[in-house]
Structure formats: structure tokens, C-alpha cells
Amino acid sequence: MTNPTTPAPMHPLRRALTLWGTVIALLWLLLITDWILPAHLTAYGITPRNLEGLTGIATAPFLHANAAHLASNTVPLIVMGIIAALRDWRGMWTALAVSLLASGLGVWLFSPTYSVTVGASGVVFGLFGYLLARGVVMRRIGDLLIALVLVAVYGSMVWGIFPSQPQISWQAHLFGFLGGVAAAFMVRSAAKASTPA
Template sequence: MTWARAALISVCFVALLWAVEVLDVLWSRDLDLYGVRPREGEGLTGVALAPLLHAGWDHLIGNTLPVLVLGFLVLAAGIGRGLAVTAVIWLVGGLGVWLTAPAATLHVGASVLVFGWLVYLMVRGAYTRNVGEIILGLTLFMMYGGILLGVLPGQPGISWQGHLFGAVGGALAAAMVDRRRWTRQAPPAGWSRL
């Protein structure tokens, strides 16, 4: 029943994002002020809250389907594993933005999770050696690899730092969560550990 729970958690998380945006609109966008504000002490609150906040309905609508699909895929391999991966991405992404983004800017949005989950799903098979996860990673790369160009600077008003550090968080999560699983298990016949 992991798939059903993964679907339920993904839907509930998206419902939370929409509820937060409704409150944000009702409160005249005051909630967005709790996003990541680089190198400001109060801006550290945004590390925890920024993925829940969005810069309007278009921003939230653009993140909704990727959050549903990628969040589900990350959780479907195990709820605990998926939550651990999400925590690493959330923290690395937020702190990366806080440390590197230009001063006097504000960063919000679940894109940090989207980029992190995408990279995680694309690379985890390299650690798990699971054929299904390798095929899923290659399929996602062929279908959505182009969006990874969003980690490059260039689009005004887009937090490429959030995209970049979300992706870095996804790669780190695969190395931390799935490499640990790999080293605890006996390797398949013919495989050697490095």
C-alpha cells in the first residue's frame, strides 16, 4: 500500500500549497515575506517556509503537476526514504539560496523541491543498482532533462539559485540516502563496492 500512501501524501501536500496561497491572497501577500531573504537573520525562516509559498497563482499552477508527479515517485519507493530525501533537498536548497543569492531579494516556491526530486530520481539508480530505478531515471532525463537548464542564470524573476541548489540537494540525497542503503546490503553477484 506504499503507492496509495505516496499518492495521498502528494495530494495532501499540494492541497497544503494551495491553502497557503489562498491565505496569502487573503492576507495581501504578507506570507511571501517569509521566503528566503539571503544573508538576513530573519531570512533563515524562509529556508523552512519558502517551498510552501508562491509568487501568485501562475507560479503555483506551474509547480502543481510536477510536485504531484515527482513527489509521488519519490515517496513510492518508500515513505521514510522519500521523506528523508525531501528533507535533504529542502535544507540544501534553502541554505544554498540563503548563502548565494543576491542581497535584498526574496525567494519562494516549490521549484526547489521539483528540481531536487527530478535530479534525485535521475541519479538514485546509480547507487541502488535497481534496474527499474535506472530506467525511470533515464526516462525522466529524456522527458524532462531540458528543464535542468533552469539552474543557469538568465531569466529575470526566476530563482536559478533555488533550482541549482534544489538539484544539488537531490544529488546529495541520492548519495546520502541510497548509498547508505547500498552499503548496508550485500552487493549483487558480480558487483564490487568502491
Template sequence: MSALNPPSGATRASLFDQLKARAMLLGLFVGSMWVTFLVSVAIPFLHLNRHGVVPRTLGGLQGVLFAPWLHASFLHIMSNTPGLIVLGWLCMWPRIANFWQATAGGMLGAGLCAWLLGSPYTIHIGASGVVFGYAGYLVAYGFYSRKFIPMLIALFVACSYGVSMLFGVLPLTPGVSWQSHLGGAIGGIMAGRLFYQNPPKRL
């Protein structure tokens, strides 16, 4: 039998393996944020949220890495979870490497922008910057690739999240880190552009 025409059963198994790998990765990623939140609630004296981004302080730079895992309340993490799951899943195709690029772009962009533009003596926490990064990545990749499926996904993201994203990057709501949202979106767009220029060869 030709290697170019694998049995349909093998094709289904391969697709199942891909879906399973992506679902497990996304579950572990989002699940780790929930575990961190539950630990912060159960053991409040750890004061985990102090490890968020503190603008223009040397120690506050640690939040670039840690802030997405820190949330102020149950409502806070609940509001971020759907975007992490839906947009994170879309970022995993065609390769898992896409997801890591989008995540890195969103985290770095959100953290650095909050560190540079945030008000003094504030702490910026939460994964919303990563969500904005995913949205920016998907829109940018669709725009630069000019391929049908990525463009369709970009249109879906723009229609479904566009209005909330637009208002999210503006300083309209007290207590909401618009700096993280803006930086995350910019970081995601830059990552999408980078992926288009240098697509990864493997997963």
C-alpha cells in the same frame, strides 16, 4: 497455507493500501501548499511571502523551511504542481522514506543556496527548488543503485525534464531563482547518494 505465498486477494489489498497511503500523503503535501497560497490571496495583509529566503540575513534563514509553501501568483504555483505530483510520486518508491529524504534534500539545498548566492534585498519563494531536488534525487538514485527500475526512472526524468532543468539552473530568466533550482538539484543528488549508502529499513 504458506506465509511465503499469500493469497492474490491479500496481495491486491496490500498494494491498494500502499497506493492509498502514498496518494494521501502526496495530496496532503501539495494540498498544504495550495491552502497556504489561497490564504495568502484571501488575507493579503498577512504578507506571508515575507517569510521566504532573504539572502545573507539571519531572519531570512526561516525561508529554508517556509519558502516551498509560498508562491507569488496562481501561475507560479500552477507551474510547480505537476512536477511536485509526478516526481514526488516517483520518489515514494520503493519506500515512503525515499520521499522524505528527497524532500529534505531539495528544501535544504534550495534554501541554503538561495541564501548564500541570492542577490541582496530579494526574497526567494516557491517549491521549484523541491521539484529540482526530486529530479536530482531520482537521477542520482538510479545512477548509484544500478538497478533496472530506478535506472529506467532516472532515464525518464532525464529525458522529460533534463532540458528544462539545465536551463533552470542557469541565470537566464530575470525574476526566477536559479539559485534555488541549482541548490535543490544538488541537495537532491546528495540525498540520493545518501540513500544508496544508508537505505532505510522501513517505510
């Protein structure tokens, strides 16, 4: 018998859309706020090999240099974020946490001195790496098909992990991608551990 006081669980698609819609709205709100004030929020990005710059690991993904910068991250963040959420809600959170940390530390350790890095592209590359690696390590046809579609649509992103333009942080891309791949292995290990023998 259903308890009338217990709210029905949110549909997975609605939950994913709510989460990523809120995240994207927050990113644009922060950028617009910075335009209006201006608050110079990009100063809170990652400053390499500076203890104060470590706080940027948590704040940098929410900050962007301009509208073009944020627009370039918006669509892949929504697409891959929603796919990851629908495939495995807990796995998505693992991928986000690991890729954010890996990307941030990679930037902090290896970016040029006195640079300040902002943007969600490390997380975008983390989700990309996570979903590609899931297609290999989970051994499920659904994950494999998703990986193949992402390679077809976003495969050119791979070039972003190599040094190209000085204003683009290949360090964030590379270490975010590696973090996402690592997260896929972590999720597989957790799934195996929870499966009865």
C-alpha cells in the same frame, strides 16, 4: 494470526497519493488565503544573508508569488513526489530534507541582496536530481528506467539551474538539484550499511 485491533498498513500508492495530495492542497490553500486576506505571506520567504531570513528556508517552499508560479510547480511535484514515495518511502524523506536544506542555504548565501525567494521549485529540482542519481547509483533496472523517462519528460528542466531570468531563482534550482543528487548517495550508503555481510 492477525490481531483484529491492529490496523492494516496503508497501500503504498494510497499512502503516496494521500501525502502529496495533502501537500498540494496545503500549498493552494495558503495561496488562496493570501489572496483573500491578504496576508503578504511571501514576506516569509528567504532573505539572503539575513539571520531572520534563515527561517524562510523552512517556509519558502510552501509559499508562491501567484497561481502561475504554483501551477508550474504542482504537476512535477506530484509526479516526482509520488514516484519517489513508491520507489523508497524513507529515501523520499531524505531527498526532501536534503534538497530543501541545500536549496534554502544556496539561496540564502548566493541570491541578490534584498531579494525574497519563495516557491517549491528547489524541492522539485531536488526530487529530479534524486531520481536521476538513483538511476545511476542504485544499479537497479527500475531506477534506471525511471531516470530515463524523467530525462525524456523533464530533461529541459536542467536549463533551470543556470542564470536566465532575474525573477527565477536559479540558485534554488541548482542547489536543490545538487541536494537531491547528494541524497541519492546517502540513501545508497544507508542501504549498503543495512545489508548483512
